[in-house]
Amino acid sequence: MSSTALPDFPWDSLAGAKTAASAHPGGAVDLSVGTPVDPVPGHIREALASVSDIPGYPTTHGTPELRESAVSALARRHGVTGIDPAAVLPTIGSKELVAWLPRLLGVGPGETVVIPELAYPTYEVGALLAGASVLRADSLFAIGPQRPSLVWLNSPSNPTGKVLGADHLRKVVEWARERDVVVVSDECYLALGWEGEPVSILHPSVSGGDFTGLLAVHSLSKSANLASYRAGFVTGDPELVSRLLEVRKHAGMIVPRPVQEAITVALADDDFLAVQRERYARRRLTLQKALQDNGFRIDDSEAGLYLWATRGEDSWQTVNWLAERGILVAPGTFYGPRGGEHVRVALTATDERVAAAADRLAG
Numbered sequence: 001m002s003s004t005a006l007p008d009f010p011w012d013s014l015a016g017a018k019t020a021a022s023a024h025p026g027g028a029v030d031l032s033v034g035t036p037v038d039p040v041p042g043h044i045r046e047a048l049a050s051v052s053d054i055p056g057y058p059t060t061h062g063t064p065e066l067r068e069s070a071v072s073a074l075a076r077r078h079g080v081t082g083i084d085p086a087a088v089l090p091t092i093g094s095k096e097l098v099a100w101l102p103r104l105l106g107v108g109p110g111e112t113v114v115i116p117e118l119a120y121p122t123y124e125v126g127a128l129l130a131g132a133s134v135l136r137a138d139s140l141f142a143i144g145p146q147r148p149s150l151v152w153l154n155s156p157s158n159p160t161g162k163v164l165g166a167d168h169l170r171k172v173v174e175w176a177r178e179r180d181v182v183v184v185s186d187e188c189y190l191a192l193g194w195e196g197e198p199v200s201i202l203h204p205s206v207s208g209g210d211f212t213g214l215l216a217v218h219s220l221s222k223s224a225n226l227a228s229y230r231a232g233f234v235t236g237d238p239e240l241v242s243r244l245l246e247v248r249k250h251a252g253m254i255v256p257r258p259v260q261e262a263i264t265v266a267l268a269d270d271d272f273l274a275v276q277r278e279r280y281a282r283r284r285l286t287l288q289k290a291l292q293d294n295g296f297r298i299d300d301s302e303a304g305l306y307l308w309a310t311r312g313e314d315s316w317q318t319v320n321w322l323a324e325r326g327i328l329v330a331p332g333t334f335y336g337p338r339g340g341e342h343v344r345v346a347l348t349a350t351d352e353r354v355a356a357a358a359d360r361l362a363g
Contacts, residue, residue, distance in 0.1 A: 010121055010334040017323040024326025029357040031287075031346045032328045034158070034305045036225040038279060038350075041272050044224065047265040048258045058257035060249045062090040062233070066264045070218075070233050073267040077191060080202045080216075082209050087238040089245055090255040090263060093230035094188055094219040098122045101184065101215075102130035102150055104247050105240070112148040118335045120158045120186070136336060140175050150182045156189040156198050156303035159335045159344040163196035163302045166205040173206060177213055182240065188219040188232075189304040191273060192280060196302035202236055211236045222305055223273050224266040231255070231263045280305065283347045283354045290358035291345065299342065307345040308332075318343045325360045 014032060021028035061067075067085035074080040091097040099122050102113055113127035117136045127134045137143050143151075153172065155164035169185075176183045185201035192198075199206060202216050215236040221227035235241065248254070255263070266272075287307055288298055296309045311318050315331035322329055322343070329346075332339025349357070 010330075014319075014328065014330070017319050018328055020320070020323040021326050021328040024360075026326060026356055026360075028326055028328050029349060029353045029360070030328045031349055031357065032330045032344075034222070034346045034348045036221060036227050036348055037353075038225050038276065040225050040229075041266075041269070043269070044226070044262050044266050048229070048262040051261045052258050054257050058254055058260060060089075060254045061086075061245055062088065062255065063260055063264065066090060066233075066260050066267075069264045069267040070235065073270075074200070074202070074235070076270065077273070078200050078203065080200050081204065083202065083211070083235055084238055087211070087241045088233055088235045089241050089248070090260060091217075091232040091234055092253060092255055093221065093227075094186070094217050094232040095122055096230075096253070097217060097232065097234055098186065099126045099129060100253075101244075102126050102132055104244055105150065105182065107132050107149045112146060114143060114148045114151040116152065116154055116157065116336075117338050118157065118160055118332070119152070120154065121334060123152045123154075123186075140172065147179045148181055150184060151176060152184055152186065153201065154186040156192065156196075157300070158186075158189065158304060159306055159330070159332065159339070159342075160299065160308040161189075161301035161304040161306055163193065163198050166199045166203065169199065169201055169206040173201065173214065180213070182213050182215070184215045184217065186217045188217065188222060190218070191223050192277060192305060193303040194281065194284065194301075198303050211238070213237055213240070215240055220263060220266050223276060224269070225276065226262065226266060229259050229262055231259055231266070233263070279351075280347050283349070283351065286354050286358050287345060287347065290361040294361045305347050307347070308342055309345050310342045312341060315340055315343055327357050327360060 067088040070088045071083045071085050107130045109131040111132045112135050113132045114135045114137050115123040117138045124134050190198045217234050219232040291309050299308045301307045315333055319331050330344040332342035
């Protein structure tokens with residue numbers, strides 16, 4: 001399809017606000033994009049380097065050790081059991097999978113992909129790349145009588161931080177199975193629950209131990225600071241994963257071997273995950289208080305890497321108000337029409353920059 005059929009890349013429109021924020025005497029505090037800023041742990045970097053002299057092609061399916069590490073991590077961290085390691089497939093981060101998944105699964109023109117009403121923009125892009133139609137819906141009632149080909153869930157949500165409970169997820173799964181609809185759950189923030197306990201779509205309380213028609217997408221960008229490594233994986237229905245594997249073999253969608261080693265080690269390290277969680281929790285409390293003390297209301301934001309904040313005005317007005325104070329955030333309109341009065345405030349800044357943002361709001 002032509003690139004002109006895709007929406008504009010939203011962050012390009014922040015150029016003016018970024019210029020204004022950068023003009024602040026203390027420089028900009030960039031809370032607009034969820035880019036990790038903390039160090040990659042030394043043992044993960046060592047794992048990356050340890051296989052850097054392997055000259056041959058890596059396997060698209062990932063090493064057996066990587067797949068076993070993913071299965072173990074999901075069981076320890078999230079109570080997900082019964083996954084066959086063969087149904088784990090490493091991905092080049094999660095964004096490329098989100099963008100190409102509908103097409104890789106054969107979704108095409110005349111078909112519909114359901115995405116959340118407030119959603120990570122790449123869900124819509126993925127449907128458009130496949131030539132499919134997009135329906136924004138947060139409830140089965142809103143979908144009505146039509147039968148979509150694929151339904152995206154995202155809990156904890158980007159941008160809102162909302163957590164979908166097991167009962168809600170189970171109802172979606174039951175509805176989808178009655179209609180032979182694939183459900184894909186973006187679980188990149190699953191380990192970052194603050195006021196709610198996120199649950200995987202593959203958890204027995206949701207899936208009943210049956211992964212048919214279900215896929216869960218995971219990323220190590222947030223939990224292990226591996227955004228620059230492009231490290232993620234997808235798992236769930238063995239048949240769907242097998243189909244993805246075959247297509248990705250043909251397309252050369254392969255995670256580099258050193259990154260596969262880093263993923264394996266990172267998934268085994270719960271101690272570092274706890275350290276990183278504490279960093280984000282501390283920054284979250286600082287920003288939440290600073291925003292609330294200055295007239296903002298925080299909605300949802302039960303989990304994840306963002307605060308969903310509003311002053312009851314147009315989101316771009318809020319973006320510009322904050323930019324005048326040297327703070328850059330993302331307008332809620334990036335994520336859908338319902339975001340018109342909210343901004344997304346990322347927790348991914350250093351302690352010093354977060355403290356600076358709080359001081360500027362207080363001043």
